[in-house]
Amino acid sequence: MGMKKIRIGISGYGNLGRGVELAVRQCPDMELVGIFTRRPPETVKPADKTVKVMHIDQAESMRDRIDVMILCGGSATDLPEQGPYLAKLFNTVDSFDTHAKIPAYFESMDEAAGSSGLISIISVGWDPGLFSINRMMAEAVLPQGENYTFWGKGVSQGHSDAIRRIDGVRDAKQYTIPIQQAVDKVRSGMSPELSTRDKHFRDCYVVLEEGADPARIEEQIKTMPNYFADYETRVTFITEEELKREHSAMPHGGFVIRSGKTGEDNENTSIIEFSLRLDSNPEFTASVLTAYARAAWRMQQEGQTGARTVFDVPPAYLSPKSAAELRKELL
Amino acid sequence: MGMKKIRIGISGYGNLGRGVELAVRQCPDMELVGIFTRRPPETVKPADKTVKVMHIDQAESMRDRIDVMILCGGSATDLPEQGPYLAKLFNTVDSFDTHAKIPAYFESMDEAAGSSGLISIISVGWDPGLFSINRMMAEAVLPQGENYTFWGKGVSQGHSDAIRRIDGVRDAKQYTIPIQQAVDKVRSGMSPELSTRDKHFRDCYVVLEEGADPARIEEQIKTMPNYFADYETRVTFITEEELKREHSAMPHGGFVIRSGKTGEDNENTSIIEFSLRLDSNPEFTASVLTAYARAAWRMQQEGQTGARTVFDVPPAYLSPKSAAELRKELL
DSSP: OTTOOEEEEEEOOSHHHHHHHHHHHTOTTEEEEEEEESSOGGGOOOSSTTSOEEEGGGGGGGGGGOSEEEEOSOTTTHHHHHHHHHHTTSEEEEOOOOGGGHHHHHHHHHHHHHHTTOEEEOSOSBTTBHHHHHHHHHHHHOSSEEEEEEEOSEEOHHHHHHHHTSTTEEEEEEEEEEOHHHHHHHHTTOOOOOOHHHHEEEEEEEEEOTTOOHHHHHHHHHTOTTTTTTSEEEEEEOOHHHHHHHSOOOOEEEEEEEEEEESTTSOEEEEEEEEEEESOHHHHHHHHHHHHHHHHHHHHHTTOOEEEOGGGSOGGGGSSSOHHHHHHHTO | OTTOOEEEEEEOOSHHHHHHHHHHHTOTTEEEEEEEESSOGGGOOOSSTTSOEEEGGGGGGGGGGOSEEEEOSOTTTHHHHHHHHHHTTSEEEEOOOOGGGHHHHHHHHHHHHHHTTOEEEOSOSBTTBHHHHHHHHHHHHOSSEEEEEEEOSEEOHHHHHHHHTSTTEEEEEEEEEEOHHHHHHHHTTOOOOOOHHHHEEEEEEEEEOTTOOHHHHHHHHHTOTTTTTTSEEEEEEOOHHHHHHHSOOOOEEEEEEEEEEESTTSOEEEEEEEEEEESOHHHHHHHHHHHHHHHHHHHHHTTOOEEEOGGGSOGGGGSSSOHHHHHHHTO
16 A cells, blocks of 8 residues: 555646646656547657557546546636546546636536545645645734735736737737835835736737737737736737747746734734745646645545645645654654 | 634743734634743733733643643743643644654654544644745655755844853843855755755854953854854854843744756756744744644544644634635635
């Protein structure tokens, strides 16, 4: 039992799925059983050529051979449909990140997993995920205070896609950049009120289609509701070669800061800060998903069933070490 | 049930006990039932004069009126003795921090609490405590990497006491200060090997007894094994008035950094950093203990018994909010 490896499946093989494949390699207590895809399996090229790639329709037949399926599809269309289907067949972990829809998604996953005696940990990654834990714990420890979340510097897939949908745009990358003055104010313990515009700056690199009008496109970007209208935005037009050369990495990061007060008259300030600096956003997110796969497996082995979030998982369940080892080495 | 407050007792009323009294005030779901002390109760002056102060021998008679006893004694002599005694009577939370003795202390608390059907969460605070969680989770997420812990700038009680024990010293304060160059190297993702001397600097402010020899005392401090011999140490002699005026606050803090690698050839770096900046070390530690008192109560209500550490506690148990509220507001 102690030596039996946790058998992992990956559903969806984009950047995140590939990241999970690489993360599982770093875990001696896990083995990758297979990758499931909606594409023709022969078109998917895993990092390790010996890994089996199957069509997602074959997943059900692998039910007894996979302990945890890590769902690497997107939150917009993939997960709402695949999530509940796969949660009936496997313990799952996913990175569902459409904030407003989390309560509804939780309910549907809870029903699916619960009805099969399985566990599904949803919304795992860094935000939602590790950032959420830090927001939550910092608030619990310092009830009198304010939470601040800053993202970046990093590529926002959603904002890059929004620019790409504009007529005349061939390709684009958008960086979300925290505004240093705002960060400094928060770190100083001032608990400032910050508007959307005060916190982040949006830096866009755009490749035009031939003949497209840069002035019109810049205007369309800067006035786009929800995505850009509320922010200071810079638009730089570059060539396709430049975009590939300078902007193909996927860095990200950010920080969660709580500024709280203690003492008889709230005279003392405590600043709790959690920060990430990531060369590869998808690889790091994948590493978090992989650690939570270990937790999902343990929780289900204990007899727990239904949907969970990172808030419900004892930290110890993420580690391959025993409770006694953790107390001795890391407490 | 939803409205019933968690009834808290405090055992030991130094800086930490006082901090717990103030932290409980910030928690509308808790009430402070009483403070227990080994001193004559009438000599103890709580921040709130209406709070009942009792001798520790009366604790047993309050068994049915307290849900969680927060142990605010020291790790050297108080907790090893009081801990197991009180763990037989109450759910407890403590800040036991003698690293080498944690495994033995855990066993004795596990037996005491377990035999009475109660929960004891040990070694709660920021280190051990929140720092431990971050070391542990960061290692689980990024198995290929290194953990670094830096403390300070802050007052080390143990080192200040060690100086005070030297013949000819009237009073002293010692600040532990992280060495910025080492911190910068770690943050850059270099994963340096750092010796004790590379990481922290020790800054001492000493008040002499009349007629004491400063050269002899400076030498004794700088060569003291374990405490100072392995560090760069600075000794400054000051007056008693200056010590009171400039060095009576109890700030502390520090950071846990993990520098880890992901990718096919470990080509991508991720830096996870958790940091604290605290005006009042005891008040912050008390705030952490108080949040974990909530968790202890919930876990025991669920039927769990025995000793636990921060590694065993699901984050959600620290918050007064419901699971649905947490998902909606903080995930």
